[in-house]
Amino acid sequence: MASKKEYAIEVRNLTKKFGSFTAVDNISFSVPKGQIFAFLGPNGAGKTTTIKILTTLLKPTSGVMAVNNFDPVKNKNEVRESFGIVFQDPSLDDELTAYENLEFHGVLYRVPKKILKAKIEELLKFIELWDRRNDLVKHFSGGMKRRLEIARGLIHRPEILFLDEPTLGLDPQTRNHIWSYIKNLNKKHGLTVFFTTHYMEEADRVADKIAIIDHGKIIAQGKSSDLKKKARKKSLEEAFLKLTGHKIRDEDAGSKDLMRMNRRLWRR
Amino acid sequence: MGAIYILWLRQLKRYFRSKARIVGSLGQPLLFLLALGYGFGPIFEKAGQGSYIQFLAPGIVAMSIIFTALFSGIEIIWDKQFGFLKETLVAPVSRLKIMIGRTLGGATVAIMQGIIVLAISLIVGFRPVSWVLVPVSLVVMALIALLFTALGTAIASKLDDMQGFQLIMNFLIMPLFFLSGALFPLNQMPPALLLVAKLDPLSYGVDGLHYLLTGMGALGLQMDFLVLAIVVAVLLFIGSWLFSKIEI
Ligand SMILES: Nc1ncnc2c1ncn2[C@@H]1O[C@H](COP(=O)(O)OP(=O)(O)OP(=O)(O)O)[C@@H](O)[C@H]1O
Numbered sequence A: 001m002a003s004k005k006e007y008a009i010e011v012r013n014l015t016k017k018f019g020s021f022t023a024v025d026n027i028s029f030s031v032p033k034g035q036i037f038a039f040l041g042p043n044g045a046g047k048t049t050t051i052k053i054l055t056t057l058l059k060p061t062s063g064v065m066a067v068n069n070f071d072p073v074k075n076k077n078e079v080r081e082s083f084g085i086v087f088q089d090p091s092l093d094d095e096l097t098a099y100e101n102l103e104f105h106g107v108l109y110r111v112p113k114k115i116l117k118a119k120i121e122e123l124l125k126f127i128e129l130w131d132r133r134n135d136l137v138k139h140f141s142g143g144m145k146r147r148l149e150i151a152r153g154l155i156h157r158p159e160i161l162f163l164d165e166p167t168l169g170l171d172p173q174t175r176n177h178i179w180s181y182i183k184n185l186n187k188k189h190g191l192t193v194f195f196t197t198h199y200m201e202e203a204d205r206v207a208d209k210i211a212i213i214d215h216g217k218i219i220a221q222g223k224s225s226d227l228k229k230k231a232r233k234k235s236l237e238e239a240f241l242k243l244t245g246h247k248i249r250d251e252d253a254g255s256k257d258l259m260r261m262n263r264r265l266w267r268r
Numbered sequence B: 001m002g003a004i005y006i007l008w009l010r011q012l013k014r015y016f017r018s019k020a021r022i023v024g025s026l027g028q029p030l031l032f033l034l035a036l037g038y039g040f041g042p043i044f045e046k047a048g049q050g051s052y053i054q055f056l057a058p059g060i061v062a063m064s065i066i067f068t069a070l071f072s073g074i075e076i077i078w079d080k081q082f083g084f085l086k087e088t089l090v091a092p093v094s095r096l097k098i099m100i101g102r103t104l105g106g107a108t109v110a111i112m113q114g115i116i117v118l119a120i121s122l123i124v125g126f127r128p129v130s131w132v133l134v135p136v137s138l139v140v141m142a143l144i145a146l147l148f149t150a151l152g153t154a155i156a157s158k159l160d161d162m163q164g165f166q167l168i169m170n171f172l173i174m175p176l177f178f179l180s181g182a183l184f185p186l187n188q189m190p191p192a193l194l195l196v197a198k199l200d201p202l203s204y205g206v207d208g209l210h211y212l213l214t215g216m217g218a219l220g221l222q223m224d225f226l227v228l229a230i231v232v233a234v235l236l237f238i239g240s241w242l243f244s245k246i247e248i
């Protein structure tokens, strides 16, 4: 194993149970600093649960982890300093303006006033919401809110960025725009990115490394080309089918998960 | 400091932006003042207790404060449901600071509401015994506001949706209010009821306001401050603890 320093995220034998149900089942993986890492899996696979544990929102049942070399259970504050996050579900304050939402975030993360102002302007211009900065977020469309959430996650220049289905509800053009920005940050500043997705092509195109997760277990991980090689298939889609035994948008996704998904879409 | 300030500011902005809430929360105290004040006034006076409006106003000020404060605390449930709570929970800010910022924000809003109701009661005919003591009464208002914001936060930390809220209103807040001596004088109560009133922390808040605004109290002003301060401290502690246990 390489020296510890080189990993942004390390996870060993992580398990999370809700009552008797195992949502995350003994998973291990590591993300080197500066890598873009994708968690690819169907509804209810345990992607969000893993992110919540890594970002200090949930306690694991067992296992050890390090985020930026700190333990999310014991050194919550150090871990929280190191990452930015875009949640799967909405997380903006609808009663505040776009500007105020970003400002609130910057102050919580102790970004110095001047830098904060400049950063907010830069990001709002980038996501093309600068003209709408003084509008209440409740009047925004789903895609506008999503862009704002992504901008917010970057305000404090985190070393690691967690993105939980970041491009859900965005049109392909915006999706490309945002990914090229994030890739640029990744190249220029060595930003480590951990993202989850349902979209095969997104994982295939963006990620340096992919972990396929299903029913709480990591079925396979590696470069997209390795996964294809391992499954002896030409496309990631086919590889996924071969490795997990089903398609990613499984028809028999639990009704509970479908309900969750509908609720989520409703809220936008 | 920055974190506490911005959390406080957020509560204030949200309050000033929801005009419906401001107007709505004034309706009830106004109704109580007018209907009870003028309705019971003659009977109260016949019983030799003086002007009822004079007696009632401090209790109604307290009422508007407790409802506004409680609601501010309970707002955490909305934040949970609309997702914003996650944003504060992953920030590198201690749960205690988050709790303090929110509670101060909620309490500030509640105090403003109390001042507005006090102004309304002046219009309706209430006269404070001494204008000098009015600013001091703000301290009591602040303690009542802190108490109920912290109580709301503590309750909201344990609830996932607003369904339990009605239960809390009917079985906790209403009894606390009715037993507090806000509507009728404590010194005329039967001993059993008086004992219950003495166990109700709000009694000390209402009593403190009576002392400072009308010059007539029943429990002792020092006692009022002492009990309020202790209960606020305890509730802040419990509230922070429950808040720090939130998992989402
Ligand atoms: N708080 C909870 N209590 C009980 N079960 C939960 C809880 N949170 C998640 N689960 C369950 O754990 C499983 C994994 O959920 P998770 O949200 O991690 O899936 P996911 O991979 O993010 O799915 P999606 O693609 O739909 O977002 C699901 O079956 C879900 O119902």
Ligand SMILES: [Mg+2]
Binding pocket: A047, A048, A049, A088, A164
């Ligand atoms: Mg998810």
